[in-house]
Amino acid sequence: QVQLVESGGGFVKPGGSLRLSCAASGFTFSDYYMTWIRQAPGKGLEWVSYISSVGSTIYYADSVKGRFTISRDNAKNSLYLQMNSLRAEDTAVYYCARGAGAKGKDYWGQGTLVTVSS
Amino acid sequence: QSVLTQPPSVSAAPGQKVTISCSGSSSNIGNNYVSWYQQLPGTAPKLLIYDNNMRPSGIPDRFSGSKSGTSATLGITGLQTGDEADYYCGTWDSSLSAEVFGGGTKLTVL
Numbered sequence: 001q002v003q004l005v006e007s008g009g010g011f012v013k014p015g016g017s018l019r020l021s022c023a024a025s026g027f028t029f030s031d032y033y034m035t036w037i038r039q040a041p042g043k044g045l046e047w048v049s050y051i052s053s054v055g056s057t058i059y060y061a062d063s064v065k066g067r068f069t070i071s072r073d074n075a076k077n078s079l080y081l082q083m084n085s086l087r088a089e090d091t092a093v094y095y096c097a098r099g100a101g102a103k104g105k106d107y108w109g110q111g112t113l114v115t116v117s118s
Numbered sequence: 119q120s121v122l123t124q125p126p127s128v129s130a131a132p133g134q135k136v137t138i139s140c141s142g143s144s145s146n147i148g149n150n151y152v153s154w155y156q157q158l159p160g161t162a163p164k165l166l167i168y169d170n171n172m173r174p175s176g177i178p179d180r181f182s183g184s185k186s187g188t189s190a191t192l193g194i195t196g197l198q199t200g201d202e203a204d205y206y207c208g209t210w211d212s213s214l215s216a217e218v219f220g221g222g223t224k225l226t227v228l
Contacts, residue, residue: 035217037163044120045155045163045206047217061216095162101217102210104153104168111162 002026002107004096009112016086016116022079022096022109030054030074033100036081038092039111046092049081050100064090086116121146122207124220131228134197138223140190140207146218150210152190154183157204157222166205167192197227 008020022034036048049060049070058070069082079096093113097105123141130136140152154167165174167183170190182193190207207220 037217044204044222045157045208045219047208047219050217059215062214102150102153104151104165104174105155105163105208106165106168106174108162108164 002098004098004107004109006094006096006109006112009094009114011115011117012086013118014087014116017082017084018086018114020081020083020094020096020112020114022081024077024079024098027098029072029077032098033103034072034079035097035100035105036070036079036094037097037105037108038090038094038114040089040092043092048094051079052100083114086114088116090114091116120221121211121214121218122209122220124205124207124223126221127224127226129226129228130197132197132199135193135195136197136225137194138192138205138207138225140192140220142188142190142209142218144188145213146188146209146211147185147190148188149212152183152185152207152209154181154190154192155206155208156201157206159203163206194225199227201225202227 003025005023035050067085093111095111098107099105151169155163157163170185171183204222211218
């Protein structure tokens with residue numbers, strides 16, 4: 001069965017960095033575009049970034065452009081999100097999801113919480 | 119302020135029908151597929167509808183989607199207490215080169 005498991009969240013001070021990982025299993029990871037979506041406490045869904053199946057196409061939300069970097073390792077069935085220069089407003093649960101763009105995200109991970117606070 | 123506009127809340131009695139609207143523009147809903155997600159309290163979102171009106175396997179036909187122009191609608195019939203959740207619409211915005219979501223609609227089954 002398809003599984004997406006995020007890890008790497010935690011508590012970090014403003015200006016700090018974190019690297020999130022998403023381990024995929026149960027499907028051919030290299031066939032699929034992948035997306036990061038976040039949800040601030042008590043708020044709605046906010047798209048963060050997506051990456052194409054081979055990593056050649058990447059898009060970012062304006063709110064994270066220049067600070068976050070999405071990447072993938074198809075040999076390791078893993079998706080990553082390097083987050084630098086973190087701000088309080090980046091505090092959220094970060095989900096990885098299969099699919100991208102206008103296509104429905106058909107599988108989601110359980111999410112990993114990132115808290116940015118001094 | 120979300121690019122897609124949803125009502126903050128809707129409510130209906132068990133067994134009844136409810137619709138949730140999602141309004142956008144020509145750069146998003148007007149020219150791209152719409153998806154709908156259900157988020158039960160404390161859980162990750164779940165895909166309910168993709169490509170405007172398609173249901174993934176396992177999603178009951180009580181859930182339906184439609185699109186007209188720059189608006190989309192999620193319909194839920196035969197409401198159950200287990201349907202109480204937040205519902206989000208989403209699509210791609212070709213002008214922003216970004217995926218956009220509605221602000222979410224909280225469904226209460228009275």
